[in-house]
Amino acid sequence: MVINNFLSKQEIVSYLQSSGAQLKALYARSAQLRDKYVGSAVYLRGLIEFSNICEKDCLYCGIRKSNATYERYELTVEQIVASAMEAERLGYGSVVLQSGEWQSGEFVEKLGQVLKAIKTKSEGKIGITLSCGEQPKEVYRYWFECGAHRYLLRIETSNKQLYESIHPRNEKHQFEKRLECLETLKGLKYQLGSGIMIGLPGQTVEMLADDLLFLQKLDVDMCGMGPYIEHADAPLSNSKKSMFSLDERYRLSLNCVAALRILMPDINIAATTALQAIKPLGREVAIEIGANVMMPNVTPVECRGDYLLYSNKPCVDESPECCASCIDHRLPLSGYKPQYRKWGDSLRYQNRSV
Numbered sequence: 001m002v003i004n005n006f007l008s009k010q011e012i013v014s015y016l017q018s019s020g021a022q023l024k025a026l027y028a029r030s031a032q033l034r035d036k037y038v039g040s041a042v043y044l045r046g047l048i049e050f051s052n053i054c055e056k057d058c059l060y061c062g063i064r065k066s067n068a069t070y071e072r073y074e075l076t077v078e079q080i081v082a083s084a085m086e087a088e089r090l091g092y093g094s095v096v097l098q099s100g101e102w103q104s105g106e107f108v109e110k111l112g113q114v115l116k117a118i119k120t121k122s123e124g125k126i127g128i129t130l131s132c133g134e135q136p137k138e139v140y141r142y143w144f145e146c147g148a149h150r151y152l153l154r155i156e157t158s159n160k161q162l163y164e165s166i167h168p169r170n171e172k173h174q175f176e177k178r179l180e181c182l183e184t185l186k187g188l189k190y191q192l193g194s195g196i197m198i199g200l201p202g203q204t205v206e207m208l209a210d211d212l213l214f215l216q217k218l219d220v221d222m223c224g225m226g227p228y229i230e231h232a233d234a235p236l237s238n239s240k241k242s243m244f245s246l247d248e249r250y251r252l253s254l255n256c257v258a259a260l261r262i263l264m265p266d267i268n269i270a271a272t273t274a275l276q277a278i279k280p281l282g283r284e285v286a287i288e289i290g291a292n293v294m295m296p297n298v299t300p301v302e303c304r305g306d307y308l309l310y311s312n313k314p315c316v317d318e319s320p321e322c323c324a325s326c327i328d329h330r331l332p333l334s335g336y337k338p339q340y341r342k343w344g345d346s347l348r349y350q351n352r353s354v
């Protein structure tokens with residue numbers, strides 16, 4: 001059986017705004033629940049940003065279709081499989097294959113080949129998460145049959161009005177479609193991951209509380225959420241709406257991690273890279289207060305500079321080895337240990353089948 005705690009919207013708002021002794025108590029409770037339910041091990045996923053080709057124009061994102069400043073790339077099947085094997089060599093039990101959103105038969109088929117090859121070459125040792133945006137049901141099903149078993153699709157914000165203010169108003173960027181994809185993925189038995197951006201122009205603490213309740217209602221197995229960070233070539237960076245400062249976005253992101261851990265003690269929660277873009281040890285702090293997943297980058301270093309979703313993205317010039325050494329050396333500072341060579345499925349997913 002899955003484990004939920006019930007909090008009112010007002011209680012969550014108060015958690016998100018807490019400071020001093022109340023904040024300390026919040027973090028202590030979330031860390032305690034994490035230790036009790038999912039344990040102190042930190043699961044690892046090697047992140048492979050395999051293509052920055054995108055058909056969408058999300059107003060916040062650096063690799064949106066209309067941004068001509070990046071060279072567009074697409075790793076070959078062999079390169080993606082080699083990156084996955086590099087992840088295995090470094091001891092990561094799972095990989096995340098992430099890309100821009102691209103709906104084409106060629107793309108679907110190619111990713112199918114990649115999935116099958118990773119399964120065969122690693123003898124099933126590597127767990128595979130996909131993060132390739134909105135796709136038709138038959139495509140999600142095909143990729144599942146080829147070996148993917150987790151899918152990450154952030155709702156970005158559960159507030160329809162806010163969602164519409166951060167996307168172009170056309171049929172390619174529809175809130176209802178995003179919701180439909182999340183339901184489809186769930187129906188297909190993927191381990192479902194979703195999440196939000198924190199500190200968007202016009203976003204309030206009340207909206208964030210609704211987001212956390214939305215994630216609980218959606219019954220996600222995994223969550224990745226982190227601060228929104230401006231990208232100079234993305235139009236949202238010119239917004240005149242009221243916004244939290246970067247420091248406030250960082251703090252709110254940590255508080256969201258802690259509050260979600262209380263709401264859903266048995267899910268996997270990622271310590272996201274965007275936290276590290278604001279504070280060098282942001283990910284480790286997130287682990288201390290309730291997150292239990294890290295995603296070290298294994299993308300070939302020559303592509304990283306063209307996959308900048310936001311400014312100040314960390315580790316752009318670093319090799320997979322460098323990111324591995326961060327996990328080895330920095331993570332233990334938080335008192336938590338990386339868990340090598342384990343898929344690291346979420347306990348909630350396992351609990352659901354009991």
Ligand code: SAH
Pocket residue numbers: 060061062098099100101131132133134152153154156196197226227228229230231274309310311
């Ligand atoms: N194309 C896929 C996956 C790649 S984008 C998709 O959109 O689902 C992965 C995530 O990066 C997005 O879901 C979004 O939450 C995050 N992202 C994009 N631009 C960002 C920014 N400026 N600041 C913080 N996160 C951002």
Ligand code: SF4
Pocket residue numbers: 054055056057058061062063064065099100101133
């Ligand atoms: Fe494309 Fe994803 Fe960026 Fe939107 S967030 S522009 S879908 S890569």
